[in-house]
Structures are given as structure tokens and as C-alpha cells.
Amino acid sequence: MSSPPTDLSPVAIVKKLLANATNPDIVNELVHPRATYVSLNYTNPQLHTIMPWCGTHKEAGPAAIIETFTDVGKRWENKHFEILSLFGGVDDVRSVSSTPASVLLIQGIL
Secondary structure (H helix, E strand, C coil): CCCCCCCCCHHHHHHHHHHCCCCHHHHHHHCCCCCCEEECCCCCHHHHHHCCCCEEECCCCHHHHHHHHHHHHHHEEECCCEEEEEEECCCCEEEEEECCEEECCCCCCC
């Protein structure tokens, strides 16, 4: 992994990551190899049964992000992902987004 671009603010880094979340070159450039990624919540076994990417991916690094966004794309048709708000500081970044999506398949449920 190369160091994250120093000319980008944390908000710009997250914006770039969200726009390229399934591109291994970009994700590996921006995410530490031992980064922890939390998708939707910390722990919810019931939600995990229908959306296996949910939960905490402790020290899983870039692979967790790529796998999550790839898996979401297999099960949901994303009609238009829009970042409504993206803000933060040096230590953290928050995003609020909207995406009208349709379920394509939820294995074992539908």
C-alpha cells in the first residue's frame, strides 16, 4: 500500500473512496491494510443473515470495502447513488447518502 495522497483532505479521500469502492487500485491506495470497516452497524446477527456484508470487519483492510460494495451490487440494483452530505475533520468523516435501490436477490429469503 502506498501512503494516502497527502494533497487530499480526509473528506476528499472518503469521496474518492465512495466513487471507486470496487476499484482495487484506488481502494488499496486509500485504505490501510489493517483498517476496520463498519457497514450499517456494529453487530446485528439478524440483519447479517439477509445482508452478509453488515457488521464490523475488524482489521480486514481494503478487501472488506471491495467485497462489501461488490456484494451489495450483486443483490441490489443501484439506480443512483447520491452523497447528500459529506463532512468531517482530521480524525473522522461522516457521510449521508441516498440510493433508490431494488432487491435483485436475497439468497434463501426470496
